[in-house]
Amino acid sequence: MSLLSCLNYDISEFKPSVFPKTPVQFEIERKIGIPQNALSSQILQEWQLSRLNQVIQYVRHYSLFYKKMFASSPEQLNSFNEFEKFPFTTADDISIEGNRMICVSQSEIARIVTLDTSGTTGKPKRIYFTREDQELTIIFFGVGMSTLIEPGYKVLILLPGKIPGSVGDLLQKGIERIGSVGIQHGPFTDPFATNERIEALQIQTLVGTPKQVFTLVRAWQMAGKKKCPVRSILLSTDYAAPSLMNQIRNGWNCSVLQHYGMTEAGLGVGIDCAAVRGFHLREADIYFELIDSHGLPVPDGQHGEVVLTTLTRSGMPLIRYKTKDISRVLPGDCPCGTTLKTYEWIKKRKEDDYFVITIQELDDIIFTQSGINGFDAAWIDQTINLNLYWETEFNFQNAALIEWMISNQYPTIKHIIIENKIGFPDSAFEMRKKRITS
Numbered sequence: 506m507s508l509l510s511c512l513n514y515d516i517s518e519f520k521p522s523v524f525p526k527t528p529v530q531f532e533i534e535r536k537i538g539i540p541q542n543a544l545s546s547q548i549l550q551e552w553q554l555s556r557l558n559q560v561i562q563y564v565r566h567y568s569l570f571y572k573k574m575f576a577s578s579p580e581q582l583n584s585f586n587e588f589e590k591f592p593f594t595t596a597d598d599i600s601i602e603g604n605r606m607i608c609v610s611q612s613e614i615a616r617i618v619t620l621d622t623s624g625t626t627g628k629p630k631r632i633y634f635t636r637e638d639q640e641l642t643i644i645f646f647g648v649g650m651s652t653l654i655e656p657g658y659k660v661l662i663l664l665p666g667k668i669p670g671s672v673g674d675l676l677q678k679g680i681e682r683i684g685s686v687g688i689q690h691g692p693f694t695d696p697f698a699t700n701e702r703i704e705a706l707q708i709q710t711l712v713g714t715p716k717q718v719f720t721l722v723r724a725w726q727m728a729g730k731k732k733c734p735v736r737s738i739l740l741s742t743d744y745a746a747p748s749l750m751n752q753i754r755n756g757w758n759c760s761v762l763q764h765y766g767m768t769e770a771g772l773g774v775g776i777d778c779a780a781v782r783g784f785h786l787r788e789a790d791i792y793f794e795l796i797d798s799h800g801l802p803v804p805d806g807q808h809g810e811v812v813l814t815t816l817t818r819s820g821m822p823l824i825r826y827k828t829k830d831i832s833r834v835l836p837g838d839c840p841c842g843t844t845l846k847t848y849e850w851i852k853k854r855k856e857d858d859y860f861v862i863t864i865q866e867l868d869d870i871i872f873t874q875s876g877i878n879g880f881d882a883a884w885i886d887q888t889i890n891l892n893l894y895w896e897t898e899f900n901f902q903n904a905a906l907i908e909w910m911i912s913n914q915y916p917t918i919k920h921i922i923i924e925n926k927i928g929f930p931d932s933a934f935e936m937r938k939k940r941i942t943s
């Protein structure tokens with residue numbers, strides 16, 4: 506059975522033996538220097554502990570920030586328990602002291618990415634990468650893409666890629682490393698024109714945000730187009746509701762996988778395998794922890810905040826960086842047969858606990874409806890305001906069902922105001938993560 510026939514599956518026909526093992530495991534084995542399929546959790550942990558010791562020595566020596574921060578921490582780690590006593594780093598640390606985290610000279614920095622803050626300071630975060638750091642990302646992107654493409658495939662990249670070192674640029678290089686063709690397209694505002702290009706170039710794979718790709722599928726259907734050449738899709742950057750993934754999968758009869766990305770972690774963090782049940786993470790490059798609200802480790806199966814430590818980055822290593830993403834280790838072995846853990850898709854952020862309803866929860870409800878093209882949401886005066894965008898006026902009747910589902914599942918929401926519109930929301934074409942405005 507070929508890789509692609511494996512990918513086009515129905516969850517009701519789940520047959521464990523048909524999924525090829527995640528290539529993320531093979532890349533970890535290559536990096537550690539062991540034969541394929543030889544990885545065990547013990548081998549991985551020994552390697553991670555050894556790398557942690559090297560990284561801590563490295564940052565203590567070269568970074569003013571870490572030298573001060575780890576002044577009273579032990580010189581040598583003998584166990585992960587000892588590492589759990591090291592202080593955390595946060596988004597605020599990066600905003601305020603990011604330039605003191607750098608371990609190389611400015612001339613060795615190849616790219617600086619400025620991010621809107623996710624901390625409390627209001628200052629942007631700057632993340633610094635050397636050429637070697639970028640090379641690690643390119644390799645991981647190639648490895649990850651080999652889950653869903655074969656040599657010679659044409660991949661249209663909908664993420665920004667004009668600037669050297671940008672996510673689209675590194676992705677294109679990674680795709681070329683495995684013998685496929687990465688084509689830059691970038692963000693778009695006319696989904697019908699983008700679809701014309703997909704058809705003209707006979708694109709087999711797309712990489713884009715969930716709302717970008719969903720918009721293309723809806724535009725394809727609205728234009729009355731028939732068979733789409735796209736056979737596999739990688740969704741990145743934002744949460745993808747199961748209902749939205751199903752609409753994409755069914756609309757184009759293609760496989761849909763998710764990528765876990767984060768600029769701070771070197772853009773690539775993890776990717777689904779062909780079983781599409783959660784992420785396998787690049788655990789040779791990044792050491793992951795899941796912690797509770799007191800900073801203590803949670804057992805496998807329980808939700809916690811993702812904390813990461815970069816094991817191979819040289820420009821701006823991050824040690825015990827609190828990401829605010831919430832995940833958990835899924836119980837049971839993955840049907841792809843890997844010895845790696847599987848992490849649940851990120852559908853919650855730490856700050857989401859403060860909201861009555863999250864944008865992800867709205868996604869889960871709204872994208873169950875046929876004819877929906879997208880939506881905008883605002884929380885004003887204890888009222889959820891929804892602008893729903895539909896294919897035709899005929900679909901407006903579905904708004905009542907959405908209102909009922911929200912009221913039923915979130916009884917603390919007392920007021921819902923819905924405005925129905927035709928077309929696509931402008932937000933569908935923006936690259937920033939979807940959010941509820943206020």
Ligand SMILES: [Zn+2]
Pocket residue numbers: 527778779780785839840841842843847
């Ligand atoms: Zn798997």
